[in-house]
Amino acid sequence: MFLNEILVILLIATVTKSAEIATNATVEDGEQKLAEYVRAILNHYKQKDPVGLPGVPIPDPMDIPPLNYPITLGSIKMTNIKLYGLKDFRIHHVSIDMAKMIADVAVTMENLIVRGNYTAKTLFSSSKGPYTVKLKEVYGQVVAKLRVESEGYLEAEEIKTKINPKQIDMKFEGLGGLASLLQNIMNSLGKFIFDSIEPYISKQSDAMTRVEINKRSREFPQRFPNSRSNHRQIVRKQGYDPYEIPDYNTTLGLFSVEMTHTWLTGLSSFHRVGNISFTLVNHTVEGNMEIGTQRLQGTANWEIGIVGGLLSRSGTVKFTVEYVKVGVIVRQSLDTRNKPELQDIQLELGNIQVRFDGAGTLDYIVEFSVNVLPNVLRYQIMDALESPVKRRIQEELNYINVEEMIMENVEKYDKGDMNFTLPKFG
Template identity: 55%
Template sequence: MGNLLIYSLIYIIILCPISINSDAVSDSKTIAKVEKKLSDYVLTILEHFKQKDPVGLPGAPIPDPMDIPPMTHSFSVGRMNMKNVKLYGLKKFRIDHMLVDLAAMQVEVRINIKKLHVFGNYTLSTWLSSSNGPFTVNLTNVFVKGIARLEVERGGHLEAQEMNMDINFKDISMNFERLGFLASVFQGVMNSVGTFVFDSIKPFLLTEVNTNVRKDVNKEVQKIPQKFPNSISPLDQLMAEARRKVRDMGYDPYKVDDYNQTVGLCTIFMTHTWITGLSSFHRVGNITVELQNSTFYINMEVGTQRLEGTSHWEVSLIGMLSRAGKIKFTVEYITVLVVVEQNVDVRKGPILDDIQIELGNIQVRFDGAGTVDYLIEFGVNILPNLLRYQIMDALESPIKSRIQETLDRVNMEQVIHQNLPKLDEQQAKGFQGFL
């Protein structure tokens, strides 16, 4: 499961922002060449995010400059034609915020481009005269928002869907050379030209990005041979595989550490406590990866179905008098919320940001006949709370410490370097058995 997560993270880095831009190949020399590009790109990305202010993404399939089709703008007293129009600056973007919903296979992203420049040539024809020359339109503080989704198509393969995008700007300025006296005569009219240029470019830009990115993403995801059922999401299918691994590793049923607590003159012992059903875990809500302020926040919450267990109890009064017995109990559910943060500069290690464990209602019943009043009172008022403490102590501290110890030992940069050959091996196999 650990290798799967590492492969998946690396593959997401490659898949989302770029296309390998290579057709399917069969000969070993070409495959080796493609593999080398794949590994080299990951290394390039790692170096890119080591910068204090990373701008853009190396190799992103964004034309810069982008050629814009000829445009025509009609006034009440004339017409302006624009041609040889080019848009500069698309690659110089910064990711302000990104939210990846793994359950919905959806990505929401907000990027900022400090400046965009439009260059071209115009011809202005009016009833008075005509003029022509170069023009420039400058857009400042451009914001782009987009939502992209992957869905399982009929054949069971993943497919990128239509993207929902929008683009806006804060300020605009322009300069049309050689207007002559028309610059002052039509000043009010000319003030609307800049907005017209943007409004004309916007649908073309959104269509081009939508079409090209969808094409590139689908080109890559189609290489994944894994088929997914339409009834459950790919993430839930991976959770089902994880449940099987938990059972194979012997964690269901799970033996809880022995526990004792002193209440007044009594000492209560809880021993041989077993819980069955931990492998029934499933995701609770969405599992998300959020990028904010150059830091990834991985938010994951899983919960179990109803658990059943047994335990031996013993009550000792000043070490002299004692009563003992066996109980069966049920736990309505257990949920675990984990938030881990990882800086985009992978030289900095991951950090456990938060962990919360919640136990549902616990019900206890005695195994066997002896249901005298004091046992009933003991079982109803004391044992559920003791079991809660015992289970929480058995789960919360070990989970926290083990997660943090694991994170402290992780050198993310080294882990990625070590797994690049395995990623290349998977690519050479066409990602057979990748998931």
């Protein structure tokens, strides 16, 4: 059913997008196939504590331009600067908001190390040697604003990168006579070095991310139709449209209410509504989306009476439900040996309007039924739909072999076949 769309988007947002970043030297030069990269990434996330991503084109070490820091009656010149540790990141979270077209990616790094040579000179003395700056507990964040260009492909419109260390430690060797002077300015010097290299790192990250998103997005389908007629046919064939709702009875004060032979028509008119969002936390992707139906039609037999059977009225009712909306949250571990799971489902019914047939004399019981039956129908439909829908979605998810489906599709891509395989349900 609509899970095809959820899972295709879900998988593209996780493993495939990781592979896109990794394929900096893939099919174009014929040296390595996309399938090999994806297989490496799948195996990577089977580890207990995956660090970095195999094949990601992050320079490590990264060369930093020379820096110059003014001091009293002199200056400190830093050269041969290299930054180590950028590839040793852990993904903290990923959030993709399809309505706002914003992707937010955050990573953490235990340490970033800056190494280089310095030359410090004043009017009275000088010293030189190697130095080390350690940036501890670094938090990095990339926020990308996306847009769909004229041909329907996804493009990165604006990218911003920020990194922030919790602590900065510095060590200079061979200070000699300048030791006391430099020790007094270590805190401000450490901040200066970080503030100087942070824009450079951000610029490099922004440029690389933009190129990779714009390049790789053209290699994967970006269009997901708002509704699928074949899914609607499946819904009808499986007996969900028209759908017979189980009989329902309840007691409201002195009155008993019974609804029987209730039929609902139009559930196959579902289409995607609202926002689609994805988050990645603790190596688990969570996809959140909503589907809704068009106006539904229904009929039912009703009977309302005073408790004890002293007086009763019965008849038939035709009703309309403005819409049915289902919010679905599906989770998939990046360890693709695990099955996708339905985390939550929320059911919402629009306004219900009723029209009575065979009501008989318009007495106080009929008047009561006019006021109460829409709410009774609401409870009846909610009870009838929520559990079966939840059970059916999880049953379909259990059929999916995520890793097998991913590998089948990337192997097709390597052969130039863009007819990707969708999940097959029972």
